[in-house]
Amino acid sequence: MAYSMTIEWGDCDSAGMVFYPNYFRWFDSAFQHLLREKNLDQRSLSKRYGIVGTPIADVSARFLCPATFGDAITIDSHISEWMPKLFKVSHVVHRVGQTIAEGHELRFWGISDDTLGTLRAGVIDKEFKTLMAG
Amino acid sequence: MAYSMTIEWGDCDSAGMVFYPNYFRWFDSAFQHLLREKNLDQRSLSKRYGIVGTPIADVSARFLCPATFGDAITIDSHISEWMPKLFKVSHVVHRVGQTIAEGHELRFWGISDDTLGTLRAGVIDKEFKTLMAG
Amino acid sequence: MAYSMTIEWGDCDSAGMVFYPNYFRWFDSAFQHLLREKNLDQRSLSKRYGIVGTPIADVSARFLCPATFGDAITIDSHISEWMPKLFKVSHVVHRVGQTIAEGHELRFWGISDDTLGTLRAGVIDKEFKTLMAG
Amino acid sequence: MAYSMTIEWGDCDSAGMVFYPNYFRWFDSAFQHLLREKNLDQRSLSKRYGIVGTPIADVSARFLCPATFGDAITIDSHISEWMPKLFKVSHVVHRVGQTIAEGHELRFWGISDDTLGTLRAGVIDKEFKTLMAG
Numbered sequence: 001m002a003y004s005m006t007i008e009w010g011d012c013d014s015a016g017m018v019f020y021p022n023y024f025r026w027f028d029s030a031f032q033h034l035l036r037e038k039n040l041d042q043r044s045l046s047k048r049y050g051i052v053g054t055p056i057a058d059v060s061a062r063f064l065c066p067a068t069f070g071d072a073i074t075i076d077s078h079i080s081e082w083m084p085k086l087f088k089v090s091h092v093v094h095r096v097g098q099t100i101a102e103g104h105e106l107r108f109w110g111i112s113d114d115t116l117g118t119l120r121a122g123v124i125d126k127e128f129k130t131l132m133a134g
Numbered sequence: 135m136a137y138s139m140t141i142e143w144g145d146c147d148s149a150g151m152v153f154y155p156n157y158f159r160w161f162d163s164a165f166q167h168l169l170r171e172k173n174l175d176q177r178s179l180s181k182r183y184g185i186v187g188t189p190i191a192d193v194s195a196r197f198l199c200p201a202t203f204g205d206a207i208t209i210d211s212h213i214s215e216w217m218p219k220l221f222k223v224s225h226v227v228h229r230v231g232q233t234i235a236e237g238h239e240l241r242f243w244g245i246s247d248d249t250l251g252t253l254r255a256g257v258i259d260k261e262f263k264t265l266m267a268g
Numbered sequence: 269m270a271y272s273m274t275i276e277w278g279d280c281d282s283a284g285m286v287f288y289p290n291y292f293r294w295f296d297s298a299f300q301h302l303l304r305e306k307n308l309d310q311r312s313l314s315k316r317y318g319i320v321g322t323p324i325a326d327v328s329a330r331f332l333c334p335a336t337f338g339d340a341i342t343i344d345s346h347i348s349e350w351m352p353k354l355f356k357v358s359h360v361v362h363r364v365g366q367t368i369a370e371g372h373e374l375r376f377w378g379i380s381d382d383t384l385g386t387l388r389a390g391v392i393d394k395e396f397k398t399l400m401a402g
Numbered sequence: 403m404a405y406s407m408t409i410e411w412g413d414c415d416s417a418g419m420v421f422y423p424n425y426f427r428w429f430d431s432a433f434q435h436l437l438r439e440k441n442l443d444q445r446s447l448s449k450r451y452g453i454v455g456t457p458i459a460d461v462s463a464r465f466l467c468p469a470t471f472g473d474a475i476t477i478d479s480h481i482s483e484w485m486p487k488l489f490k491v492s493h494v495v496h497r498v499g500q501t502i503a504e505g506h507e508l509r510f511w512g513i514s515d516d517t518l519g520t521l522r523a524g525v526i527d528k529e530f531k532t533l534m535a536g
Contacts, residue, residue, distance in 0.1 A: 008431045009281060009444055010289065014176065014337065015187045015244075016282040017253075021158035028155065029410045032471070041472050042148065042411055053149045060194035066253050069282065069434070070443050110149075119151075119200050142297045143310055147411060148418040148471065155412065163276045166337070175338050176277055203300070203416065204309050282444065283455045283512075285521075289430065292423035310416065321417045328462035334521050378417075387419075387468050 001037055001078065003030040007071045017066040023101055024059065027091045030077040031105060034089070038131050049125045052110040057086060057121075061103030071095050079132055085109055085121040135171055135212065137164040141205045151200040157235055158193065161225045164211040165239060168223070172265050183259045186244040191220060191255075195237030205229050213266055219243055219255040269305055269346065271298040275339045285334040291369055292327065295359045298345040299373060302357070306399050317393045320378040325354060325389075329371030339363050347400055353377055353389040403439055403480065405432040409473045419468040425503055426461065429493045432479040433507060436491070440533050451527045454512040459488060459523075463505030473497050481534055487511055487523040 005026065013019040031054075035041050042053055067073065074094045081088035086108045093101040111122035139160065147153040165188075169175050176187055201207065208228045215222035220242045227235040245256035273294065281287040299322075303309050310321055335341065342362045349356035354376045361369040379390035407428065415421040433456075437443050444455055469475065476496045483490035488510045495503040513524035 008427075009434050010287045010427050010430050012282045013187075013277060014280045014282065014284040015189070017189065019159075019162075019278045020190045020193065021155045021162065021278065024155035024158055025153075025410075025412050028153075028412050032411050036472070043472070055149070055151065055200065056154045056197055058194065058196040059154065060192065062192040063190055066189065070438070070445070142293075143300050143415060144293050144296050144421045144423065146416045148414045148416065150416040153412045159276075159278050162278050166277050170338070177338070204304070204311070281455075283457070285457065287427075287430075288458045288461065289423045289426035292426055293421075296421075296423065321415075321419075323417070323419065323468065324422045324465055326462065326464040327422065328460065330460040331458055334457065 001030070001034050001076070003033045003075045003077065005073060005075075007067055007069050007073060009069045012069050016068055018068070020061075020063065023061055023063070023093065023103070026075060026093070027059075027061070027077075027089075027103060027105055030075040030091055031089050031107075034077055034079070034132070038134065040131065045128075049109075049128065050111075051122065052112045052119060054107040055110045055119065057106045057108050059103065059105050061091075061101055063101045065098060065100050067093075067095060067100050073100065080104070082124070082129060084123055087124065135164070135168050135210070137167045137209045137211065139207060139209075141201055141203050141207060143203045146203050150202055152202070154195075154197065157195055157197070157227065157237070160209060160227070161193075161195070161211075161223075161237060161239055164209040164225055165223050165241075168211055168213070168266070172268065174262075174265065179262075183243075183262065184245075185256065186246045186253060188241040189244045189253065191240045191242050193237065193239050195235055197235045199232060199234050201227075201229060201234050207234065214238070216258070216263060218257055221258065269298070269302050269344070271301045271343045271345065273341060273343075275335055275337050275341060277337045280337050284336055286336070288329075288331065291329055291331070291361065291371070294343060294361070295327075295329070295345075295357075295371060295373055298343040298359055299357050299375075302345055302347070302400070306402065308399065313396070317377075317396065318379075319390070320380045320387060322375040323378045323387065325374045325376050327371065327373050329359075329369055331369045333366060333368050335361075335363060335368050341368065348372070350392070350397060352391055355392065403432070403436050403478070405435045405477045405479065407475060407477075409469055409471050409475060411471045414471050418470055420470070422463075422465065425463055425465070425495065425505070428477060428495070429461075429463070429479075429491075429505060429507055432477040432493055433491050433509075436479055436481070436534070440536065442533065447530070451511075451530065452513075453524070454514045454521060456509040457512045457521065459508045459510050461505065461507050463493075463503055465503045467500060467502050469495075469497060469502050475502065482506070484526070484531060486525055489526065
């Protein structure tokens with residue numbers, strides 16, 4: 001799936017380049033677009049599977065060249081690995097002819113332990129895997 | 135260095151937990167506080183050493199338990215590794231008695247190549263290392 | 269109530285000044301601190317009064333002089349007006365010896381109409397007024 | 403000019419609705435798109451006219467109904483008033499068949515007074531007005 005956007009003035013810092021936490025905001029958006037392509041979203045996941053969401057276990061990014069406001073970028077995202085309770089989303093950020101960043105989100109199937117603030121990883125529903133692979 | 139703050143309502147997502155890109159915003163703030171402790175900041179670094187800044191080469195984080203608005207957190211940060219052109223900043227995020235996240239930023243000594251959008255890593259000024267170690 | 273903070277690198281835009289939407293993020297935080305001073309927060313408001321929250325009906329700000337990263341600011345906030353279903357929160361942002369911004373949030377007592385996306389203003393609970401005035 | 407976008411998961415707060423400062427982020431983006439439509443941006447404004455930017459003097463918004471992630475919105479923006487040193491940008495945010503928010507940004511022609519942190523309003527360049535009206 002490719003999610004396209006323009007980098008905005010407010011996304012950049014005083015050095016005129018993207019303030020890097022925004023890349024993770026865009027990774028998250030790109031993942032939500034992946035879900036939406038399959039007619040899913042966090043709301044329907046909660047309803048269908050009773051999960052709190054798909055929280056992040058770990059995340060990383062490498063930045064290959066700076067980007068600035070006005071740049072049109074595309075994020076290519078796909079689920080690159082399935083584990084019983086976790087799945088890995090890989091992201092590559094392109095600007096015409098160039099890779100500017102790449103990274104991953106390791107997400108888990110978030111089950112609430114009722115008490116606020118406790119959350120555990122449950123076994124990912126088979127149907128979800130099938131839908132995402134379809 | 136320990137940087138303390140309260141997680142705010144606006145830092146959390148619809149699941150009531152921190153929207154994860156905010157952790158990187160806090161990592162960056164914690165690094166700026168590290169500089170400030172030594173009477174430095176991005177402005178003085180630019181003036182003193184002619185660099186554009188200390189952009190990120192790569193970054194990662196692991197999230198160990200969810201946090202929510204109202205939580206008081208402390209981020210312990212230090213420069214954990216020096217390379218000729220890069221340095222690693224390590225961050226650990228605590229809430230009373232608990233580690234909730236940890237991560238690193240690999241930053242480089244950013245030299246402008248004049249043309250907008252090009253940036254290369256230069257050799258880190260010795261004085262900077264001495265100041266930060268002091 | 270006075271809420272104090274330091275403006276961070278990531279709060280500023282390419283002109284080196286605060287990217288203005290952040291002031292509203294800080295207004296919201298200052299309001300949450302007002303609640304916390306009275307041992308309240310959005311969680312306890314929901315539990316006690318069955319409201320969804322205190323959403324904004326309208327909001328404004330005037331910016332008197334630019335601020336940048338490293339600036340220590342204080343936000344003085346108070347509830348300046350009570351209406352049956354709405355209340356007004358006034359904010360003044362100071363930097364040593366200077367007012368740099370001021371604004372207001374008009375908030376309402378948010379009652380859910382069950383269907384997602386509909387929300388109406390209810391009559392503010394008397395106890396809440398008393399607690400906030402105390 | 404109409405600027406279209408989808409509200410993202412990370413734009414919403416724990417009540418599942420847009421965290422309101424994001425509307426101002428989108429107002430700013432909508433203004434930058436207005437510039438881009440005329441082949442201008444903050445970079446070219448600085449180069450052509452020697453200004454620091456078009457900072458905000460005051461800003462306001464009214465929120466008419468809540469919006470949530472997944473909502474497709476359109477922001478209609480235009481310059482609604484010209485003064486010698488300031489101009490007003492008006493924004494209306496729509497979701498299919500509904501106005502969900504409206505507001506304005508009063509921007510000034512930002513001239514640097516050299517010393518960091520001082521900024522004054524200059525007389526808006528005639529050419530800029532002509533370009534924006536064209």
